[in-house]
Amino acid sequence: MNVLVINCGSSSLKYQVIDSESEQVLAKGLCERIGIDGRLVYQPAGGEKEITDAPMPTHKEAVQMVLDALTNEKTGALKSLDEIDAIGHRIVHGGEKFTSSTIINDDVIKTVEECNDLAPLHNPANIIGINACRDLMPGVPMVGVFDTAFHQTMPKEAYMYGIPYEYYDKYKVRKYGFHGTSHSFVSKRAAEITGRDYGSLKTIVCHLGNGASICAVDGGRSVDTSMGLSPLEGLIMGTRSGDIDPSALEFIANKEGLDISGILQILNKKSGVEGISGVSSDFRDLEKASSEGNERATLAIDMFAYRVAKYVGSYAAAMNGVDVICFTAGIGENTGFIRKKVCDRLGYLGIALDESANSTRGEEIKISTADSKVEVYVIPTNEELAIARETVALVK
Numbered sequence: 001m002n003v004l005v006i007n008c009g010s011s012s013l014k015y016q017v018i019d020s021e022s023e024q025v026l027a028k029g030l031c032e033r034i035g036i037d038g039r040l041v042y043q044p045a046g047g048e049k050e051i052t053d054a055p056m057p058t059h060k061e062a063v064q065m066v067l068d069a070l071t072n073e074k075t076g077a078l079k080s081l082d083e084i085d086a087i088g089h090r091i092v093h094g095g096e097k098f099t100s101s102t103i104i105n106d107d108v109i110k111t112v113e114e115c116n117d118l119a120p121l122h123n124p125a126n127i128i129g130i131n132a133c134r135d136l137m138p139g140v141p142m143v144g145v146f147d148t149a150f151h152q153t154m155p156k157e158a159y160m161y162g163i164p165y166e167y168y169d170k171y172k173v174r175k176y177g178f179h180g181t182s183h184s185f186v187s188k189r190a191a192e193i194t195g196r197d198y199g200s201l202k203t204i205v206c207h208l209g210n211g212a213s214i215c216a217v218d219g220g221r222s223v224d225t226s227m228g229l230s231p232l233e234g235l236i237m238g239t240r241s242g243d244i245d246p247s248a249l250e251f252i253a254n255k256e257g258l259d260i261s262g263i264l265q266i267l268n269k270k271s272g273v274e275g276i277s278g279v280s281s282d283f284r285d286l287e288k289a290s291s292e293g294n295e296r297a298t299l300a301i302d303m304f305a306y307r308v309a310k311y312v313g314s315y316a317a318a319m320n321g322v323d324v325i326c327f328t329a330g331i332g333e334n335t336g337f338i339r340k341k342v343c344d345r346l347g348y349l350g351i352a353l354d355e356s357a358n359s360t361r362g363e364e365i366k367i368s369t370a371d372s373k374v375e376v377y378v379i380p381t382n383e384e385l386a387i388a389r390e391t392v393a394l395v396k
């Protein structure tokens with residue numbers, strides 16, 4: 001079965017076509033600058049990357065261009081659109097309504113729309129992508145895979161905020177968590193690699209990318225995670241602040257003459273390691289600047305790693321133990337120096353790092369020593385494959 005996986009942002013659309021039997025990617029790419037001017041990047045398996053600049057006023061034109069590229073006579077990965085058997089859509093926020101992936105129908109679209117004000121930047125874009133695919137490929141079954149669904153198993157004491165209960169009752173203000181597809185994929189893979197029973201394994205997954213979150217997975221269920229109502233809570237990220245005393249915001253707002261949306265703009269776009277270092281949100285730049293003696297770059301790196309280690313410690317406490325710790329996503333997979341800084345703070349858990357294994361990049365590998373009390377792994381995430389698997393499971 002061939003699955004088209006779609007991940008729509010407000011002005012972008014990432015896609016892959018995956019053959020579910022071989023789990024090979026047949027083609028992948030993205031549309032950028034939708035609604036501005038428009039650019040299509042298309043790459044068939046084993047082929048050259050093609051870049052085409054063309055107007056894309058809406059996501060519908062973007063989807064049409066993707067379909068045209070996929071079926072192009074010379075470079076298309078498919079002979080015709082009939083070879084697309086199902087479409088899997090990443091949907092950011094499923095609120096409390098979606099506890100697992102679901103076949104998309106009118107009722108589902110309506111319910112996703114009801115979650116729009118929980119993710120005003122993401123969910124409307126996801127729905128536009130769904131509608132564009134529906135218009136252009138009517139009859140092809142579609143599945144929604146939610147970033148939040150995996151975390152719906154969290155207990156109430158973990159997901160409630162310490163604010164008046166009425167805000168939960170009236171508006172569903174609570175922790176939801178994100179990156180669920182990745183946390184689920186990586187924790188399952190950890191059980192496979194270690195040969196342990198997923199149903200009894202205690203795993204902490206550190207998804208460290210430009211957006212970063214940590215998840216405590218106890219017996220295959222997410223029991224706590226660092227992101228909250230929105231993806232702003234928790235770790236220090238590329239440009240996002242993570243946890244901060246809300247009173248600091250009133251203080252800054254008064255000093256700088258900002259309103260709430262101005263403050264949120266700063267917390268989302270101008271904070272994190274970029275805001276601290278003044279250098280970049282990218283750890284390649286930070287590592288270089290730090291090695292050249294830039295003190296704020298070093299501080300940003302240290303703060304990032306410290307916060308990760310603090311969350312790992314708190315999740316080991318939340319689960320009353322931990323068997324496996326996994327690092328994944330751009331930073332988790334590629335930066336041994338961050339993994340080392342985190343693990344060096346976790347000696348009390350009996351963690352011992354294999355420095356040679358830890359120096360590898362981007363591959364699945366055990367990075368703890370044979371006598372380490374907790375096993376530590378790098379496990380590359382693959383959210384698109386996870387979405388394709390979920391899609392096939394529901395469509396078959």
Ligand code: AMP
Nearest residue numbers: 209210211281282283284329330331334
């Ligand atoms: P993601 O959001 O998972 O795509 O991760 C993107 C981030 O991963 C980038 O902003 C970098 O900070 C980091 N990253 C990606 N590749 C590397 C690399 N080769 N070395 C160091 N950091 C990397």
